[in-house]
Every structure is written in C-alpha cells, then in structure tokens.
Amino acid sequence: MTHGVSFAALPDGRRSTSRVGRQVVADALRGVDPVGARAAEQETAWRSGYLLHFRRLVEAGLATPDAWLAIAGAGLDSVHRNLVVAGDESDDRPLDSLLEAGGTRGLRTAEVTGEGQRQEELVVPYRGRRLHGAGLRDQLLEWARRGVLEPSVVDAVSEVAAHPERLRLDGHTVAVLGAGAEMGPLAPLLGWGATVAAVDLPRPAVWERVLRAGRAGAGRLLVPVAEGAGDPRDDVGRAAGADLLAEVPEVADWLAGLDGRLVVGNYLYADGATHVRVSVAADVLGARVSRARPETALAFLATPTDVFVVPRDAVEQSTRAYVDRSGTAKLVGRPLRWASRGRLLHRAYPPAADPGIADSLVPVQGPNYALAKRVQRWRAAVARGDGRAVSLHVAPSTRTRSVVKNRALAAAFAGAHRFGVEIFEPETSNILMAALLVHDLTADVPPHEHPWQDEAHAAVHGGLWRAAYEPRSALGLAAVLGYGSARG
Structure with a gap:
C-alpha cells in the first residue's frame, strides 16, 4: 500500500508517474517556453x-537568469501540487x-562518539594510492588536463587541503539524508571530526x-531514536531511524532541535518512482527546517547523467x-554514423557553441530518475x-x-574509458x-552571473562534458x- 509522500491518485485510484512527469515539465516551461510546455503535455x-x-x-x-529561476520555481510549485501525502x-x-x-511520535537523540584518530589532512584514495599534499594537487591537475573535472575543482579542493582545520566543520551539524548511501559524506565527515546527524530508514542492517x-x-554521530524505546545505548541500531516518506514532521522537528548551524544534505536514492517520492519528501523537509532555522544550508550531489550548460573552454x-x-x-x-543515421559517434557540440549544452541523459535510467534529480537542481537554484x-x-x-546492479550501465561503465570518460570508485x-x-x-564562494554557472562550477563529471x-x-x-x- 502506498503511504506518505506519493503521486496524486487518478479517479480510478492509479498513481501515474508519467502523468505527473509530463505535467511538472509542462508547468515548469509554460511561462518561459509555451511551445515547449505544449509539446511536453502532448508527449x-x-x-x-x-x-x-x-x-x-x-x-x-x-536566455536570462530570470528565465532559469522562473522554470525552477514553476517546476517546484508543480511538484508540490502534483504530489500528495x-x-x-x-x-x-x-x-x-x-x-x-x-508528528505522530517523538524522536530523541542518541549520540555516538568516535573512537578513532582524527584525520588531520585531506587524503583521497585513488587506485591503491593515498593522495595528499603535492601528490593530490598533481592528480587534480592531471584530471583537469584530461577533462575529467572542471578546473575550478583544483582550486576548491586545494584550498581545503591547504587549510585542513576546516575539515572539522566547527559550529556545523550536517544532516545526511540517506546516511547509509555509498555516495554520501558520512564517513569522511566523521573521520575529520565533524558533527553528523544521520537519517535513514529504521533498518538494523543500515x-x-x-x-x-x-x-x-x-566526530559526533547524532542518531534519531524513538521516544519510549528504552535506553538506546542498549541497542541503538534497533531503535534508530525514520521513514522520511511518512515522517517528514518528525524528522524536521528532530533536526530543528539540534545544536550548530544546520546543513541539510540530500543523498537519498531509491529505484523508480520511489526516488521521486523521497527527493520530494527531502525537499519538503528542507523547507520546513529552513522555516524554523533560517540559517540552514542545503547540500546536494547532481548526477552527471543529466543536461547541463557548460563553458566555452569545455x-x-x-x-x-x-x-x-x-x-x-x-x-x-563514418560507417557507424551512416548506418545509424547519425545516432552513433557524433560530436558533442557545434564547434562555435558558447556556452554548450552537455546532454548526458541516459535512457535506461528513466524519467523518474531525471525528475528526482531535477527537483534537487531546481531547489538549489531557487x-x-x-x-x-x-x-x-x-x-x-x-x-x-x-548503479552496477543494472547490467547495461555496468557494461557501459566498463567500456567508458575508451571514449575519454573515467568512472570513479566510491571511496x-x-x-x-x-x-x-x-x-x-x-570559504567565500561568490554567486555567478547566471545560475547555470553555479551548476558548472567545480563539477566532477568524469569527462562527459569534455x-x-x-x-x-x-x-x-x-x-x-x-x-x-x-x-568478469
């Protein structure tokens, strides 16, 4: 049975993800590109x-920053109209x-204090090596030379490496939504001595x-546990967790009561339509926490398999x-392009494009994945x-x-290096x-002239853009x- 944040039901009781996807895209475009909106509606x-x-x-x-923000705002408004509780x-x-x-239940905090030695230097594991100092900067420059990441990554990461005292994030509490996710920052932040509030499903294995x-x-790991569950120190894992789909108020109130400047980071992932649902639940959570704590910062990871505007040098x-x-x-x-009617091995951009459009959408990931990630980009822009x-x-x-449980993606990842794309290991x-x-x-990161430049700044796209x-x-x-x- 569907519960919590979900797609609105049709009169026959079905909850159509395609209908909502079409509607959200059309609503997002309507004020800026009415022809595009109509095309989406009629797809x-x-x-x-x-x-x-x-x-x-x-x-x-x-065309303009206002157009970009109008699309983002209208898209989010449509999402909030077309999804329900x-x-x-x-x-x-x-x-x-x-x-x-x-909320229907209260959450209290169990605290776990790290027993390890704080990592006082930025160290990045890579292909059996532990990169730090000059070695890390050399690898960053090599990645930039090969087009694996944007040059602005070199400066940003090098600045952190030069000021390792920042790694502790003193005064911050980072809420990691999807604490068990492989791509989340939970382990690095705790290793650096930061305070992390973990949010994930109430599953003991997680x-x-x-x-x-x-x-x-x-660092300090803050864990939500049910009030009245007994002493959580006896077995924190069995008392911990919350289902964000059904417990946005509970999680929001718990986070709002924590010390430090809050950072709400969305690292959630789920298959299919559930990914949209959890992404939207996180969006509502961020809005509710931000109302209670106006200084709250938001954090996201964008997928490289999306559409981005890229600079002229890319x-x-x-x-x-x-x-x-x-x-x-x-x-x-040449024969492949001819046989495929131009679908295979064509150049990425018109040579004079300034800026360019990097279209890296992957059909096998589907429209729900695209919508879930676009909601996050829209919220970041707004x-x-x-x-x-x-x-x-x-x-x-x-x-x-x-990702690699999908056989088609796993195979594409294995062959990507032949086309100038590097696939990274989770660590x-x-x-x-x-x-x-x-x-x-x-650090003081000034805003850019256009929101697309904010998205392109310090992007680690693996080479897809270049x-x-x-x-x-x-x-x-x-x-x-x-x-x-x-x-193999």
Whole structure:
C-alpha cells in the first residue's frame, strides 16, 4: 500500500508517474517556453520521449537568469501540487500540509562518539594510492588536463587541503539524508571530526553500517531514536531511524532541535518512482527546517547523467578531442554514423557553441530518475536566488552497488574509458565530494552571473562534458566493448 509522500491518485485510484512527469515539465516551461510546455503535455511516449523535454528545460532557461529561476520555481510549485501525502483508502492530503503538520511520535537523540584518530589532512584514495599534499594537487591537475573535472575543482579542493582545520566543520551539524548511501559524506565527515546527524530508514542492517562509521570516526554521530524505546545505548541500531516518506514532521522537528548551524544534505536514492517520492519528501523537509532555522544550508550531489550548460573552454576541449581522434576512430566512425543515421559517434557540440549544452541523459535510467534529480537542481537554484547557502556539485559516475546492479550501465561503465570518460570508485568519489562540501561551507564562494554557472562550477563529471562524442551516441558502443569486463 502506498503511504506518505506519493503521486496524486487518478479517479480510478492509479498513481501515474508519467502523468505527473509530463505535467511538472509542462508547468515548469509554460511561462518561459509555451511551445515547449505544449509539446511536453502532448508527449504520448513519455518513458522514451522525456529526453527531449528535459533538455528543453535547460535550453529555455539559458536566455536570462530570470528565465532559469522562473522554470525552477514553476517546476517546484508543480511538484508540490502534483504530489500528495497519501493516506488510507485514497485519503490524500496536500503535500504542503507537511509544512505545518504535527508528528505522530517523538524522536530523541542518541549520540555516538568516535573512537578513532582524527584525520588531520585531506587524503583521497585513488587506485591503491593515498593522495595528499603535492601528490593530490598533481592528480587534480592531471584530471583537469584530461577533462575529467572542471578546473575550478583544483582550486576548491586545494584550498581545503591547504587549510585542513576546516575539515572539522566547527559550529556545523550536517544532516545526511540517506546516511547509509555509498555516495554520501558520512564517513569522511566523521573521520575529520565533524558533527553528523544521520537519517535513514529504521533498518538494523543500515544502522549497523552507519554506527560502525560513527565509532571508527573521530566526530559526533547524532542518531534519531524513538521516544519510549528504552535506553538506546542498549541497542541503538534497533531503535534508530525514520521513514522520511511518512515522517517528514518528525524528522524536521528532530533536526530543528539540534545544536550548530544546520546543513541539510540530500543523498537519498531509491529505484523508480520511489526516488521521486523521497527527493520530494527531502525537499519538503528542507523547507520546513529552513522555516524554523533560517540559517540552514542545503547540500546536494547532481548526477552527471543529466543536461547541463557548460563553458566555452569545455566545448573547445571537446572539439579538439574530436578533431584529433585517431585514424582508426575516424575510419570506424563514418560507417557507424551512416548506418545509424547519425545516432552513433557524433560530436558533442557545434564547434562555435558558447556556452554548450552537455546532454548526458541516459535512457535506461528513466524519467523518474531525471525528475528526482531535477527537483534537487531546481531547489538549489531557487534557494541560492533567495540568498540561502547552497552546496551543489556534479558528482562523477561511480561504481556504486545501486548503479552496477543494472547490467547495461555496468557494461557501459566498463567500456567508458575508451571514449575519454573515467568512472570513479566510491571511496574516491565520496571523499572528493565531501571536500567540496567543506569548501562551500567554509570559504567565500561568490554567486555567478547566471545560475547555470553555479551548476558548472567545480563539477566532477568524469569527462562527459569534455569528451569528443555526445555521450548517448557512444553509450551503446561503450556497453558492447565493456560487456566482457562487466561480466568478469
């Protein structure tokens, strides 16, 4: 039975994700691009046709910062109208009722103090090495040279490495939604001595991992446990956790009562439509906590498999890579493009594009994944526009369990290096992205002229923005070439 944050029910009781997806995209576009809005509304094959409309959301906002923010604001408004709080027997309530609703149970805090030695230096594990100091900077520069990440990453991470005292995030309490996620910053932050409030489902197996990280670290791990559950010190893992889909008020009130400057970080992931639901639940949670604690900062990781605006120098590097590709690549590419009617191995950008549009949407991930991640980008843009502190960075494609269980993606990851794209291991990604979070919370990061530049700043896209080929035109071949390795 559906419970908590969910899609609105149709008269026949169905909760159609495609209907909501079409409606949200159309509503987002309507004020800026009415033709695009109508096209989204009339899309009859949403599960395959959504790619064009999600690209249009970015293209339509490129004209002016106001257009970008208008799309983001209208999209969020539509999300809040088209999702609901589902009750028994289709007794749905408006989503925004969660902003004022009382909880059905209280949560109190169990604290776990780390027993490990604090990591006093930024160290990034990479291919069997532990990079720090000059070695870390050399690798950052090498990644930038190869187009694996944006040059602004080098400066941001180097600044954190030069000021390791910032790693503790003194005075902050970072709420990690999805504390058990592989891409989350839980373990790095605790290792650096930070205070982390962990939020995840009440599943003992999840909390066993989270508590293990808390004890191994050198920080403070704050855990929500049910009031009246007995002494949580007896067995924290069995008393811990909350279901954010159904318990936004409970989690929000718990977070609002914690000490320190709050940072609400969304690192949640779920399969299919549930990903949209948890992303929206986190959005409402962030809004409710921000009302109670106006100084609250927001944090997100953007997926590289989306549509982004990229700077001119990324277009230039991609163009050079296309022009300078090997003779074999040119020889093989021509018949492939002809046989596929231009769908395979075509260049990523028009040579004169300034800025460019990096379209890295992956059809196999589907429209629900795209919508869940776009909600986060919209919230980041609107919050920045309102003057709120926000940390959002594109994180690299990473071999997490949730990704490589998809055989097609696992094969494409295994063959991606042949097309200039680097796939990261989780232990590298989460420390690198945690360091960028620390930078955003402790350094003076001025806003950019246009919101797309905020998204492009310090992006770790793995090479998708600067490789020779448009990613979707190479994805199938990467999967074919990587199939054997993925099976192994």
